[in-house]
Amino acid sequence: MLNQVLLIVHVMAAMLWFGGAAFAPRQLREALAMPREQARVLTAGVLSRGGVLGISATLVLLTGVGLALIRGFGNLHPRFHTALLLTLIWWALGLFVVRPAVKKIVDIVAGDGDLAPTQALAKRVGMMSGIMHALFTVTVVLMLWRL
Numbered sequence: 001m002l003n004q005v006l007l008i009v010h011v012m013a014a015m016l017w018f019g020g021a022a023f024a025p026r027q028l029r030e031a032l033a034m035p036r037e038q039a040r041v042l043t044a045g046v047l048s049r050g051g052v053l054g055i056s057a058t059l060v061l062l063t064g065v066g067l068a069l070i071r072g073f074g075n076l077h078p079r080f081h082t083a084l085l086l087t088l089i090w091w092a093l094g095l096f097v098v099r100p101a102v103k104k105i106v107d108i109v110a111g112d113g114d115l116a117p118t119q120a121l122a123k124r125v126g127m128m129s130g131i132m133h134a135l136f137t138v139t140v141v142l143m144l145w146r147l
């Protein structure tokens, strides 16, 4: 029973993260192309949805570790150990690089100063998101490829 619940949450949280995070950089770019008033609302929306994505990423990690504990880490095929390492990397990139950059964009747009620095920050978000999705994709292959 616990195994089934963990597996369902594990897969659903991964689906939510992948779909949601895939569109976040584009939403951010589109928000920054808007007049300031609209950009304020739209960038704040990206940040708040990013919080939900952070929770789903954390759920993927925790349920993955839960499933691994049920099976015993030592009994798992090494592809699961690699998956854990990759997931820790993309999870940390999201928390410590992407989220602070989006937060900075929201703060800049909320003020009255120059908007130019938001472009470099949005570029960083786009690049990091690409790396996170690549790592995520490798993790999916490691989860599903029965060697």
Ligand code: HEM
Pocket: 010, 011, 014, 060, 061, 063, 064, 065, 067, 068, 071, 080, 081, 083, 084, 085, 087, 088, 136, 137, 139, 140, 143, 144
């Ligand atoms: C990108 C992140 C991840 C995705 C998309 C993902 C996806 C999946 C999917 C689709 C399954 C079902 C596979 C099946 O039953 O055939 C699964 C199972 C599992 N996942 Fe993940 N996973 C991710 C990260 C992790 C991490 C970090 C761990 C930690 C070690 C983990 C551990 C497990 C375990 C132990 C199972 C059960 C495998 C089995 O019983 O055959 N996963 N995962």
